[in-house]
Amino acid sequence: MSCWQTVQDYALRSIGIGERLLPRDDFTLCQQFTLIGSGMIWNVYFGLLALLAGFFLATALALGKASPNRALRKPAEWFIFVFRGSPLFIQFFFAYFLFLSLKGVSSIFDPFTSAWLGALAVLFLNTAAYSGEIFFGALLSIPRGDLEAADAYGFSGWKKFRKITWPTMLRLAWPAYTNEAIFLFHATTLVYFSGFPAWRQKGDALYYASYFADKTFNPFIPYPILAMYFILVTLTIVGVFGLVNRHLNRHLPAERRMRMRVRPTLLR
Template sequence: MSCLQTLQDYGLRAVGIGERLLPKSDFTLCDQVVLIGSGMIWNVYFATAALCMGFFASVAVALARNSRHGLLRKPAEWFIFIFRGSPLFIQFFLFYEAFTLLPREGITIPLGFTEITAETRWLTRAAAGALIVLFLNTTAYTGQIFHGALRAVPRGDLEAASAYGFTPWQTFRRVSFPTMLRLAWPAYTNEAIFLFHATTLVFFSSFPAWQQKGDALYYASYFADKTFNPFVSYPILAGFFILGSLGVIGLYGIAYRRLTRHLPRTARKPLRLRAATLVR
């Protein structure tokens, strides 16, 4: 089988398009690259969806954390403390048990947009349940990052906005929010890379890969088990994640240049790729 035929048969297998049966023997390098690359679709889905939803939720959490009202501040503080203080893998485990065992005992869990009952089995699948866990986790971390940046907004900027007669909403929209993003963006880029890497934990969590529609680690582990050689499939997986990390840094670098376009060139600090960037 040619590599082009392999790409046609297995390129979208992770999302249910193409051959249903996995190759059983005579694995080629092309087979492993194509199938692991197919599984990366799920890792990109988890990271992209969690980051997009978590961005807006984290802004709300940061504002609540910065509020003078205890009814807003305390829940935000506890939310950040719980999700930053507990391991992500344990969060996967607890949420899966909550989505399966509690409804089985007749205990319903209201989420606002839906109610978890014995009929909401879709939440036990990785596409939904694991995404919820990743969303809550990145919301807590990013909320703390944004809160720190919000507290670091120069007081002189706020006083200047007040002198111009800005309302509180105008001050936030034109001064506080853009400055908060600019100050937080390097750390937020680091969080985005970490979350992208953390999507590999979905494979180890209790959330099943429905109809073998697994992520990249699912296929890498499959080839390692079949060939008894982890030194081919896992380096391929690492290569895909390195390329993905470079893509994240590139996209966030473009956004960072947009956020700092009004600053003098001497005051701009470019967002550069460094080894420390890949560590939370």
């Protein structure tokens, strides 16, 4: 079977399109590359959606944590503490348990026991907590002068937040937020590994990598392939976030621009 044929058969296998049976013997490198790459669809799906949705909740959490109002501050603080203080591994376990029991309460919760929604929800809450903490830190370090200038121009309330506070917060938080994005994508490998069951052998990249490791009894090929795919994803994230960073800093004189330093300030 030619490699092109393999790609046609298995490139979309992880979402249930193409050949139904996974390769059973005579494993080729091409098969491993194709199927593990196919699994990456799920990693990107979880990472991207959780990141996009988490961004908004993170902003709310940061504002909540910085709020002088106790009723807003305490829940935000606890939310961030619980999600940042416990391993994602254990969060997945509890989420699955919780969704199973909620299923009995109402059929609205039925899809939550599948990875595509349930795991996404966990990753969403998790990344919101981590990003919320980053945004909170940035919120506190906004130069007072900027806020005073906004007042002087007569900005207040929503307008001040949208035009001054929020963009400045983003600019300051961006390098750390880039890290969070990288680690969120890495964390997506835990979904099928420990959290949620795989249906009809549709899984993420790690699921297929371990399938091959199990069938060929040789871990030294599939896992490095998986690593390669993730390095590509990481490079893409760094590139895209770098562009956004340039946009956020475009008004600053060259020497004051925040240098894009990807630091491991946060992961799980």
